[in-house]
Amino acid sequence: MKITLLAAVLALGATTVSAQETLKIGAPLPVTGALAPEGAKLRQGYELWQEKVNAAGGVKVGDKRLKVDLVYYDYQSATPKAVQLAEKLITDDKVNFLFSPFGSGATKAVSAVAEKYQIPLIASSASSAEVFDQGYKNLFGVYTDNSTFSEPIAELVKTKVPEVKRVAILARNDLYPLSLANEFEKSAKKRGFEVVFFEKYPIGTLDHSAALSQLRAAKPDWIIATGYINDLILVRKQAGDLKIGSKVLTLINGPAYREWISAAGPLAENVTTASWFHPAVNYQSEDLFGSTKAYVEAFKAKYGSEPDFTQASGTAVGVVLQLAIKRAGSTDHAKVRGELQKGGFKTFFAPISFSPIGIADSYVPPVLQIQGGEVKVVLPADVATSAFRSGIGE
Numbered sequence: 001m002k003i004t005l006l007a008a009v010l011a012l013g014a015t016t017v018s019a020q021e022t023l024k025i026g027a028p029l030p031v032t033g034a035l036a037p038e039g040a041k042l043r044q045g046y047e048l049w050q051e052k053v054n055a056a057g058g059v060k061v062g063d064k065r066l067k068v069d070l071v072y073y074d075y076q077s078a079t080p081k082a083v084q085l086a087e088k089l090i091t092d093d094k095v096n097f098l099f100s101p102f103g104s105g106a107t108k109a110v111s112a113v114a115e116k117y118q119i120p121l122i123a124s125s126a127s128s129a130e131v132f133d134q135g136y137k138n139l140f141g142v143y144t145d146n147s148t149f150s151e152p153i154a155e156l157v158k159t160k161v162p163e164v165k166r167v168a169i170l171a172r173n174d175l176y177p178l179s180l181a182n183e184f185e186k187s188a189k190k191r192g193f194e195v196v197f198f199e200k201y202p203i204g205t206l207d208h209s210a211a212l213s214q215l216r217a218a219k220p221d222w223i224i225a226t227g228y229i230n231d232l233i234l235v236r237k238q239a240g241d242l243k244i245g246s247k248v249l250t251l252i253n254g255p256a257y258r259e260w261i262s263a264a265g266p267l268a269e270n271v272t273t274a275s276w277f278h279p280a281v282n283y284q285s286e287d288l289f290g291s292t293k294a295y296v297e298a299f300k301a302k303y304g305s306e307p308d309f310t311q312a313s314g315t316a317v318g319v320v321l322q323l324a325i326k327r328a329g330s331t332d333h334a335k336v337r338g339e340l341q342k343g344g345f346k347t348f349f350a351p352i353s354f355s356p357i358g359i360a361d362s363y364v365p366p367v368l369q370i371q372g373g374e375v376k377v378v379l380p381a382d383v384a385t386s387a388f389r390s391g392i393g394e
Contacts, residue, residue: 223244
């Protein structure tokens with residue numbers, strides 16, 4: 001399924017611009033399938049950026065401005081299809097640049113296509129080292145690596161809940177969630193915790209009760225589960241059904257989303273998670289928004305709610321690309337790639353610079369906890385909105 005800006009513009013009766021006046025960006029999206037909720041969020045982030053930049057006259061390229069044309073294809077939450085559609089966007093649609101599909105697994109696969117054609121790919125939602133250790137020069141991700149979640153949370157538990165000794169980990173068997181689980185295992189062992197349970201569940205699992213029963217038998221003090229929104233709604237509900245309590249429960253990334261909190265209800269209380277972005281942070285920026293606060297207000301005005309980290313990262317890849325093109329004064333791939341490698345982008349999302357392998361290494365993501373049905377920031381201290389609480393009931 002192809003979803004183009006052109007159709008939307010014609011539906012509104014607006015005047016379209018000629019191909020020579022546009023900057024065409026390809027964005028494979030999971031519009032349908034298991035990752036459709038995340039795909040919808042990325043699209044919201046992209047389209048807010050597109051709306052704002054086009055309203056301002058377009059992306060500045062030397063002495064001219066180019067309107068942004070986003071070209072979407074639905075890869076139906078299937079990584080092989082994402083690869084096929086990325087190639088189609090490059091060869092048939094002649095896009096200038098690419099935004100990544102959702103998640104580390106699909107981004108890793110599509111990055112090979114971008115490297116083949118030497119087209120910069122800006123990744124909105126990849127954080128696993130396995131994505132960035134391929135030696136590619138055209139892949140740039142706005143997320144920091146997974147250890148930037150596991151290390152501060154493990155240190156927080158060690159410091160604030162010293163009675164925690166035993167750790168259980170349940171991980172979706174998919175590149176990002178499994179990589180994240182492995183980082184948590186490393187961070188736990190580094191601090192002397194005993195990992196008493198580590199199991200993987202297949203993609204598409206609809207019943208976690210057997211694994212959770214085994215987990216309960218291991219008598220952990222700290223439970224960690226990784227996966228996406230729908231996975232972690234089910235994990236939390238079934239853990240509640242099985243009356244599994246613990247001193248700390250960490251689920252990543254589901255609880256950072258409002259729909260997870262709504263679905264979990266009272267079971268959301270005191271669950272910890274982490275995110276690369278939260279509206280509580282407030283960076284001053286050099287992008288078209290000017291600050292985190294202004295971005296949050298623009299998002300609320302368009303969509304009626306505050307942005308979560310996936311929506312914000314969809315916008316972030318746009319502003320980073322825009323700033324790199326402005327610096328380069330060109331849409332030439334080599335020149336834009338060179339500016340991306342230099343980093344130093346002051347954005348509403350965070351200060352963005354990239355390591356030599358292309359993953360962001362320039363900011364500390366906030367650690368979050370659900371308290372009273374709301375997301376509270378508990379780390380870093382300078383942006384914390386509440387103190388950490390231990391104890392998860394049944």
